[in-house]
Amino acid sequence: MAAVAKIHVSTPLHWHLTGQPPPVRLEFRRNLVMLETISVIARSRGRRRPCVRSFRSGEGGGGGGEKEEESSRKGGDLMENNRVRSNKGNYTGLDFLKSAFLRSPLDDRFQDALDKLEERLFSIALQIGRYIVTMASTGLILLIGFQLSGGDSQLNDLVWYSWLGGVIIGTMIGSNMVLDEVSRAGPRNVVITGSTRGLGKALAREFLLSGDRVVIASRSPESVYMTIKELEENLKEVMVSEGGSSGNMARAKVVGIACDVCKPDDVRKLTTFAVSEFGSIDIWINNAGTNKGFRPLLDFSDDDIQQIVSTNLVGSILCTREAMHVMKNQNKGGHIFNMDGAGSGGSSTPLTAVYGSTKCGLRQLQSSLLKECKKSKVGVHTASPGMVLTDLLLSGSTIQNKQMFNIICELPETVARTLVPRMRVVKGSGKAISYLTPPRILLALVTAWLRRGRWFDDKGRALYAAEADRLRNWAESRARFSFTDAMEMYTENTWVSVFSLSVVCAFIILSSTGSTFPGT
């Protein structure tokens, strides 16, 4: 197993270093990414299936359900995949095991169990490889730092113990997440309100490309129709660029319905529509929100206020209630996300008083719902996208605002790419999934100078590409992004714990040896 893992590690490094793709680059890169694994399997199916297929048909055991067969194929392919890459021709321990079983007459059940075992072992190997990458790099950084600072052997020990501690803790947290991911693989049924533009659309696209089935909803039927068309196009493009028949994307589907979230009947229509299309709702995102520009309360008309309150507050409340109705009766429950916004934390929001106070109210609603849903299988969460370059933010913003946006804002696609993987694997209740985490804020502040002309020039003109261009570029670079993202998602705990322990360790060193080093 370790050998397999090592190979995962070395190849991407090699690739990065030389800049030349190794012959098996595609498979390798993809295999590093849990999320992408399934699509790889699907692709490789065409090539390598005959092996498993023939075996199955020879057995005459086609009785297993379609799903089981699929999963077994998955496992088999994975193993094949693995073997072909790692040591062609040579049997690994598992293959030997498998071939041993192959000769003996066995039933379907046993085969399935074996396949499942293979699948598990493979994903474990995958994770081990991933952690070795993380650990090696953190270790390397520590080592370099240590060498540069020039310490003695006693400190060296301390450094390495802290590093080991970080590895262990991080691995435990990470493997928990991974096991969870493994146990709950498969497409989710997602409903996103207000999803015909801005962040909602980006979220819908991201879910779709993760292989989920998405219901989009918005007030106007035309824009819903347009968005469905566009997203289907996106999906097709990506599927083509990924090549062949992508397994998980084949199940991806997008449907939509017009729905005004502040009308109870519309919301009910939306839920029945979603249930009739997909059978269940796993994730519901209350994304619909409106702001109507930045100005003092005095300049807001009755209609403006009415619309903001009813979309943000009434809409979220009604949608949450309907979603809870549906999810309560589902075996696997479901998850509801409410979107945070400026004011959620309770700090004042002059010039957007109405918007801010509705968002602040939503946060309190979340805490009440958390108590009410304690015993049910429904999870209520918040997702905070930070500042996103959408119409909601940009309407009526001044040049000064835009200069500030340069530093902290992000494109909706970037934010969605970070939020969606976390939303898909969320469990429990009351989680807060946010884009602007402290490290990101720190990074933004540190690099503020470099970010000056990122989105807007000094006259406030937009420098970033229009959505269509953005998407084209983005589809091309998607693979790379999913790699970094998955890396981040699975190893962030490890990174955090390694570095926090290093800091603690450094502190101990400094405080305990302060007297012996007159220089410090």
Added chain:
Amino acid sequence: MAILPSVAFSLSSPSLSPLSGTDNYFISTSISRQPLHAASHRRLHLYSRSGLPTISASNSEASVSSSSSEPMVPPYNVLITGSTKGIGYALAKEFLKAGDNVIICSRSAERVKSALQNLRGEFGELHVWGTKCDVRQGDDVKNLVSFAKEKLEYIDIWINNAGSNAYSYKPLSEASDDDLIEVVTTNTLGLMICCREAIKKMLNQPRGGHIFNIDGAGSDGRPTPRFAAYGATKRSVVHLTKSLQAELRMQDVKNVIVHNLSPGMVTTDLLMSGANTKQAKFFINVLAEPAEVVAEYLVPSIRSVPANGSTKPTYIRFLTGLKAYSQIFSRFAFGARRNRYLLED
């Protein structure tokens, strides 16, 4: 942290409140109307004299922004929304006792009429007026302002009291559409429209004005299961106040001030309709007070804000943290207040 400021306030306010509160009460119940008026005038005149330095200071500041500003002197003109019953009605009564002019309003014309009849019977025709106003309707609120302008010319104190819980305590998943929409639109939309109209009116008044928004359960951000929608709206009330304060500061407005007002738990229909669990009964018995008691405490505090010419936003609380904890403690220690309003277990 949250308790500290309110405790400081409750320690400082009694120096004013015993005089104006209990004294008034006594006079108004025993002697006729005229002496009361004179008495309260004299006393409040004294107040403003003692608070003279601060008033003149704020005057000179305010004169920078608006050329003609006057100090606010009693009797104050008070407008209270949702004031035909419960805490609003009690507040109106208490302001009338203090000699102020009051405008009451409510969604139902009949309730306004009967409340008006009661109040006029007690305090005479010339101090209280009323009109029908649904705070959720922008036009209604505009009419209310012009009604107030016609009767009183200016408004010194505007209390946004109208609030609803649809008188139902259920988990959100069981709440009905109409209830939810009523709660949110009354508490949030209504408040926002009222605040906007109040600020608009007060900016054009040389005397400026004070707006008080009434908070409620959940306004500190703590969860409110069984009335989630109500809690969310009340949380948004506090946030709106905060944002408006920031907005007015940005615009350099000094004579219109937005405050928060916290009546704590009041034994009105709104609260009592939820008294069907053991926990709720316990807390109502221990912490709640009748509207009259709350109003008796709050009104002097509210009136002291314009009286000492402060331009700082305040958060007036009836049920301070210290008070609440001591009441809970005495309940557990001595069994005080058991079965006070409701029979427990």
